[in-house]
Amino acid sequence: MANLKELAARGDKFTGGHRACAGCGASIVARQALLAAGDKPVVVTCATGCLEVVSTIFPYTAWDVPFIHSAFENSAATISGVEAAYKSLHRQGTVKEDIRFLAFGGDGGTYDIGLQALSGAMERGHNMLYICYDNQAYMNTGIQRSSATPRGSSTTTSPNGKKIPGKIQFRKNLTEIMAAHGIPYVAQSVVGNWSDFTKKVEKALAKGGPAFIAVLQPCRLGWGYPPELTAELGRLAVETNFWPLYEVEDGRYKLNATPKERKPIGEWMFQQERFRHLKKPEHQSIIDDIQKDIDARWEQLNKKCSL
Amino acid sequence: MQKIILAKTGNEAMALAMKQVNPDVVAAYPITPATEIVQIFSQYVADGEVKTEFVAVESEHSAMSACIGSCAAGARTMTGTSSQGLALMYEMIYIAAGLRLPIVMADVNRALSAPINIHCDHSDSMGCRDAGWVHIFSENAQEAYDSMIQAVRIAEHKDVRLPVMVTTDGFIISHGMERIDTLPDAEVQNFIGKYDPLMHLLDVKKPFTIGAINLTDYYFEHRRAMVDAQNNSLKVIKEVGAEFGKKFDTGYGLIEKYQLDDAEVAIVALGSTCGTAKVVIDQLRAKGVKAGLLKIRVFRPFPTEEIAKALENIKTVAVLDRSDSVGGFGGPVFTEIRSALYGSAKRPQIAGFVYGLGGREIDMEQIEGLFMDLKAGKVKADSVSYLGVRE
Amino acid sequence: MSELKKYKELALGGNIEKGGTAVDFKTGDWRSSRPVYNPENCIQCLFCWVYCPDSAVILKDGKVAGFNLEHCKGCGICAHECPGKKKVKAIVMEEEVK
The missing domain is CATH 3.40.50.920 (Rossmann fold)
Incomplete structure (x- = not known):
């Protein structure tokens, strides 16, 4: 894996001057992914959403690589077309370089509206890495719940109200759905652990074939915390076992980090405005439910990793 | 030049034209009554008769999305669909034109639901008449074949650079067997020439961004440019149709x-x-x-x-x-x-x-x-x- | 921003013909506080650089050399992530004086 000095020597391919919020985690994902991919040429696409909107306001683009955006639900399909063109033109000898293909989508564009296109592209076996920057809601349109939004979270379409205290349902486990595709590489990473993420991007691109990485991406606006905590809240999600770092390589599960002592989920949740209403004593049962769910999922994951 | 007389349905004729165009990429999804085009083309791919990378996508929306990616990557790109499939593509139809990608599509005209119906009317392609595509209708299988070949030239012309759809009437043309005059492969290749994508995503040494967001300051200008391209295509369609006539006896106009x-x-x-x-x-x-x-x-x-x-x-x-x-x-x-x-x-x-x-x-x-x-x-x-x- | 172009002066399909043109867009005036660097406390771990969302940490010969204040939005991630030397940070945030 490239160390920070080596990454720095590669130079940024995702530039400053984009319009993301101060402290935006999605920008960190894009920047670190391109640094990690940077030893080979890449073509990038991005689903409509925060990352795309802030990075390509005409005539300014933060992408210093060939970049295409077409719509919201189809970044996997779009990049699969680019990759098909590459296969064809490379075979015909008109394109000579060894090129990698990278797609970004938020959780809305990946867990929800783009799931079909993603599943299709993965099944077809395109040589592509799909990175989901998962900030657990539709942030670009103003913080609406998605199927990645965790239980209890107050969003603008699952608001904390007099009768209903935020989102009722648990989040969907997309990483497991992707693992079920039997593709060569699936992983979870997080904003706040650059070396884990860099390693995974490098590995995914080196393996060839379809690969998927879900990156938990704290969003200061949608989660409600001071901007300097973006990386720290990512790490805390790992330390509470809410977001385990693991990978599934050719079907084999591997945990990449085990907290010395699992922190209670409240330590992570109550630093965020979206969960603050659950501090009331009458909602303790919800916190207990969430903690139970996290512990059960952790146990299941550990079983898979010990196989 | 000796033409080759064949008995072909409209779908077979369009698939044959696609084979002779020999595109770099085809991304398509089956739908009645256009399914045969995809099916026949898949066989050409399986038999190694074309150089095409065929992407058997999971929906028409992804078909057009993949075509957009492919065309932006510098590949000559074609597809085919009908009715609900075109309706599902609708979002991407506008985007293909707005990004000025010269994709060529066969659309077998079929009624839109509801009630669900598989037979011909023009409501599918008429539904996207304002999207910026060139729309060419066919009277019969011969015209469908000839227009598919001309469409490549029209779409890729430097003054046009717009996607083109060539339509046939579902079942009436798509499944009706006719005698058609076909051209030798080499003649088709000579007629369409090589595709010059101007800029493309695989030219990694010259990075650029396609599909950027435009705010109130630039959206109107980019749409205005499409109007010019449509207007320019009037002349180009006639020129290409006339050249086709000069070379192969049957000329075409608007x-x-x-x-x-x-x-x-x-x-x-x-x-x-x-x-x-x-x-x-x-x-x-x-x-x-x-x-x-x-x-x-x-x-x-x-x-x-x-x-x-x-x-x-x-x-x-x-x-x-x-x-x-x-x-x-x-x-x-x-x-x-x-x-x-x-x-x-x-x-x-x-x-x-x-x-x-x-x-x-x-x-x-x-x-x-x-x-x-x-x-x-x-x-x-x-x-x-x-x-x-x-x- | 430069003068707005007429439609015939624009590239086909709304393409932005070069990569990375966003460097010309200044976001520094969003800032309400700015990072201040004290090299004496810096161990050159580069965490500030790798976590900056705005590519605003300037490196020279692989070492932190300051900040690009035309892009820095003042989020403070750099200061927060900075381990410093003997628990004294090499980056601290100071309020912008308007």
């Missing part, structure tokens, strides 16, 4: 006039109905009725001036629409023609007829009846009626 110049009564139609109308016109002419036809081959760009001129000496014209603009005044062809004639000093009386929805047959008797009604002054000017429906 419209076709059949016994129109001295006609007293005329109908305007698109697609396979034109073939039926020509037979009726021949019979009526033999009886001394001065009947004529204006066939619209190219609906986008709309050949406003040519149509106004072609109709200026006719007394009464019936415009046949195989789709309706529900809640509007007449179908899209009627609306466009009425608008085109507004500025003419000499203009005929016109009436609109919506017919053939969901594959409802239109036969020779009905067309003859229409001509006779026009002649007898029984058709009310500026009216819209429904032909062949039980009222």
